[in-house]
Amino acid sequence: MNGFSRRTTSAYQTRTPIFWWIRKWTSVRFILRELTSVFVAIYAFMLLFFVRALYVGPEQYADFIVWLKSLFSIALSIISFLFVLFHAITWFNLAPKALIIRVGKWKVPDLMIVASNFLGWALVSSVVVWIILG
C-alpha cells in the first residue's frame, strides 16, 4: 500500500543520526521549509476556532479576540506568519518545476509562471483585506 520499497539491507546499514541535517545550511533550510507545514496546520485550526467562536455568539467571539491579544497568541502569530511567508515564497518559486505550460509549441518561461503566481498572491491578499476591512 505504501509506496516505499523495502529492499534496503538493514543488517549492513549504519543508521543516519537524527540531527544529520544540522551541519549544512542547505539541509537546515530544507528542514525549515518542511516545518512550515506545522504552522500551516496550527493556523488552519486557529481559523477554524475563530469562525466557530464567531458562529457561537458575540460573547464567545469577544473572548476569542481577548485571547488573540495575549502575548502567546501574538508570538505564535509572528512565528507562524514568518514560516507561512517562507512557505508561500518557496512554493511559488518552485511552481514552474511542477507545472510546465505550453502554448502551441512555445513553452511559457519559468519567470512568467513565477511572476503570475506572485501577482495572483498579491491579488488574493488585496481582495481578502478589502472584503474584511472594506
Add this chain to the structure above:
Amino acid sequence: MKRTIEPFWWSFFGAGGVVSALFLPVIILLMGLAIPLGWVSAPAYETLVELFRRPYSRLLLFGIISLSLFHWAHRFRFTLYDGLQLKHLNVLIAVMCYGTAAFGSLYALYVFIAM
C-alpha cells in the same frame, strides 16, 4: 510499477500548498496581528458574522482549512521520515498525520454545516 495511493495524497498536498500559500499569510496578518494589535480597526461583529455565514464563505473557509490540514499531513509525514529518520514507523506516522487532518476536516464540516 506498483500502484500506490501516493498520488492521491500528493494531489491534496499540492492543492493545500497552493491554497495555504495564497490565503494564510494575509489571514495571519489580519487575524493574528493587525486586528489584535490595533493597526486597523476591527470589523463589527454583526458585519463579520453576516459575511462568514454566507454559503460561499463557508465553502471557501472549509476549503482553506481542510486542504491546509492535508497539506500539513503529507509534508509533515515526510519531514518525520527524512528529518528524524523514522521510516520504520511508516504506518503509525501516516495514520497519525492523515487521521489528524481527517478529524480536523470533519470537525470543520460540522462547524460549517451545523452552526
